[in-house]
Amino acid sequence: MTTTSLPILKAMGWGLKRKLIVSMLLVGVVPLLLGLGMAFLQGSKEIQVVSGESFQALATEAARKLDLLVAEEVARTSRIAVHPDIVRELERRRDILHASDRNPARISLAQQKTHWEARDPAAVKALTENPTALLLQAFYAGSQNESDLLLPQVVRAATKKLFVTDVEGNLFAALTTRPSFAHADSLWWKGTFNKGVGQLYIEDLHFDDQANAYVVSVSLPIMDSLRYEVVGVLHRVIDAKEFFSPATHPIRFGKTGHVMLIDSRGTVLSCPILPTGVRLSDPALIPQVTTRQPGWVTAESDGHGGTGTAIIGFAPLPETSRATNGALEIGAWHTFVWQSSDELFAPIRHLMLWMVILALVALSLLATLGYFAASRIVTPVRRLQEAARLIGRGELREPIQIHTGDELEELAVEFNRMHTQLEAAFAGLNTQVEEKTQEVQYLQKSTDQVLDAVPTPIIMIDQQDRIQYMNRASREALNTGENGWSARPLFDLLPLDQDHLQALRQNLRSVERGVPTASSHSDRERAPHVARDPLNPTVVQDSPTSRRELTIGSHLYHYEWFPLESRSGAGKRFGLVLRDTTDESRLQDQLIQAEKSGSLDVLTAGIGHELNNPLFGILGLGEAIQEEADLERAKGYAQDIVGHGRKMAAIIRDFTGVASRESKNQRVPVDITAQLEQALAIVQTSHDCLGLNVQKHYVALSAVTALPDQLRLAFLNILTNAIQAMGGRGDLWLSTEEHNGIITVKIRDNGPGIPKQHLGKVFDPFFTTKGQGEGSGLGLTVAQRLVKKFGGEIRLESPEGKGTTCVIILPADKAAVRKEEPCVPS
């Protein structure tokens, strides 16, 4: 027990501890994880919003800065465009051209174009060294007196072409020989000229073969001195990368954050990472970032070839965009601010990492603290558990010592108290158990002795028909030794044939099923008295097997099964009682014989008495005839003799009729009054009834269903009993009544009555108050059985000293009304 319970104890203790630790961890972990998750989500969202808004602000600022840069450059360039000398030159050219369609100036222009394209030195010189060209050179070189006209070095390097066309788009002056001659068909020229109204025209990024670079161009209309109409166009081609990079490249934040300038087609003008002229890697991104309003988006790509969530701020260049390609609708420039999402989200990831580390530390702390806390709780619990186990085995010697100062200590105190009380209770209980055991042993011994003393064999078996107990009588009857019977099957032990064994088994099964043995009641009633019925000796011949009898050796036994109380869980038990009826049945046979002969005596005496009277009459008349001389008188005597003879014949016929009817065994409607009269007649013939005064009062009209002879025999026995009791003299009242289908027959005598102590026994067989040979003691018994057989009852009422009344109650047969008239007392 110790070896097996110890691991269980440990497992159980650890189970409680584990539960405590797990619950503490859960209590800690769930809110922690929830908090971490929400913090991460919220943090990511907020960092997106914050970054997006910052990027938007940065993009807007950068856009404004670049816008100013462009505006400044335009303003600077416009100084040439408004230079009075250039304006005057161009006005003059306009006037010459307008003067006539066929003037020499046009012809010389056509020649000039040819020469320029052929790089004719004279033509080149005419265009690159004319006063306007010189002004351009001065502007470019910064040799103008005005200090604010000085081109910054960057701008100067970025300027790839600078030239002026006249009002018809032909080259008027140029800084270098690179520009072509005629520009009237180019978009930028048309845009700038704008039907003579003139407008700033900034050309989108394109590759210029002559400059061998990606360029943008700024074209300014040169207005006449009134600012009324365009007289020429100043065109400047600028290397986009060189021009914008000083403005965009220094704006860096973090490792990857930067500002980029793109046009509305998504082409890069300037970017610290991407080369100028390429388009954004993701075309889907372009419409998102080239809106007219500043903003920020969370895009699926960053435009730099990277995928994954990217936050991009963007803003259009407000002023410059108005002039790009002539109108805002045709093209605009936008800033694009972006930072690698890895870098952008690095702080939150870093924070997350730290939070996870801290969470792990917190969890391990929780686990450790939980372990110690659980140990503190579990240790006393385990001691209590051990103590309970010891109490259960009765091995606790010392009181439990727990001093935790909480409920556990109180529990320990209660445990100790309980232990003390249990010990006290157990001590008393032991004594009681001993006493009870002795009592049980004593009872068992006495039961054994009682059972052994009983002469009736009693056997107890279990459900498998194995013998559990046999008393001495049964051991002797079955001739088994003292112990040779134990656990042997009963049916092997019984020396019986198959039929009897089968009947015995069936009877046992029916008892086992709880079916009351159907024949038991009638059986007890019928046997052993049935056979003694002298008038119905063998109506039903029971087979010996159905009579629950069996023969062992020379003994006849009546057997009876009975169920026994069994302990719960154990199978059913049954007892078998064998009643030795050997002597009883022998006695019965003798009694029946005696009864038969007794009845015969009565019958014989009756017949004798009946026949005697007419016989003596005949004898007397015969003698009288012998002495009578008068023939007439003699004839009269003879006639009387014949009458007596007929009477005798009638008597004999009656008796033979009895015999013949006895063979019939069929109940018929019987007139009860007639039977009573016949019985009275028989009794009166067989007994000395000279002093008998019979009073009759017959009222019942219905018949009863019965065997007439047996009913008469019952009346005969009762009347005999009454007349014998009166000693043949006294008053006898006979009456019949009918009420509610019940016929009551009363036979009252005024004899000495029946003593009270005998009243309960008068119907017992062989009970008699008469002397030896005077009566069999079966008369009333037979009468009672017959009345019961016909569904009636019989009882005796005998107030002592006031005679006896025999009351017979029989059910009336309403279907058959008595045919005869009621007898009138004779």
Add this chain to the structure above:
Amino acid sequence: MRSILTTILARPVWCAVILACASAYQLQAKDISPPAGISPERVADYVHAVLDADRTIYTNQVVNRMQAKGIVSAVEHWEHENALPLPAQFLQHSGKLVAESGRGIRYRLISLWPVYQRNAPATELERRALESFAQTPDRPFTGIVSSGRKQYFQAIYSDRAISDACVKCHNSHPLSPKRDFKLNDVMGGMTITIPLD
């Protein structure tokens, strides 16, 4: 040819009147002969009255009301910010449209303190006109100007800060050279140019 040019140059005013009547007001000049004689000053006055009325309506009934109700405001970069053009821009854009229509008549806003240099006075006449507004803001300044061989009639009207929007924008614009304008100050002028040839 020379004599024709001389004739035209000798009678600039009449030519201007005829042209103005024909182009700007679609007058059936051919039916009226000899010309009724509307002076260019009168033409410029008409044009200015129309322009001024349009802009005033726009300023008071559109911009100010929208801004007061918080529905939409007027900003310089209105294209980028879902906003209304400033009243000055309204005038300039309409002036551009008129110029692009090729009728010949043009008008624009000029100032001695322009936000953009293109709106500075272009001629000596314009300069003098703007300077004269300091003393006589209510008198238009007119004159004949020439560009090469072309001659034009110019009338310059003083232009006041008619709403808070004007003042606020000019006082806060990064390119604005003067930042102490007040409501109803003369901020510049409107030049109406009518060609005479």
